[in-house]
Amino acid sequence: MVAYDRELADRVRALVDSEPGLSEQRMFGGLAFLLEGRMAVAVSGQGGLLLRVDPAEQDLLAREPHTTAFVMAGRPARGWLRVLPDGLVENDDLRAWVARGVNAAQALDEGD
Numbered sequence: 001m002v003a004y005d006r007e008l009a010d011r012v013r014a015l016v017d018s019e020p021g022l023s024e025q026r027m028f029g030g031l032a033f034l035l036e037g038r039m040a041v042a043v044s045g046q047g048g049l050l051l052r053v054d055p056a057e058q059d060l061l062a063r064e065p066h067t068t069a070f071v072m073a074g075r076p077a078r079g080w081l082r083v084l085p086d087g088l089v090e091n092d093d094l095r096a097w098v099a100r101g102v103n104a105a106q107a108l109d110e111g112d
Contacts, residue, residue: 005043005047019040021035022035036105047084052080
């Protein structure tokens, strides 16, 4: 039995397939897409996406429709956002969210 949405995972995979250093790893009951070992986006076992975002934009992005803070151990995780399934129905919406995750993960490389 698979805990995450395979169709959503396939849609995300199609968007990130050409990214350098791409790998996939099962974690947190879902499927994470990593770039050079850094998680960019994950198809959540609870539905929707977990998305890496610029921490400076996190509060603003959490006000977007179908988004919420990603809470871990009872506290919002800095630099992470949850996008609910209703916000991922349209391909353009999914593409925009995944691009945010990819850009945030790539920006970590620039800070090294």
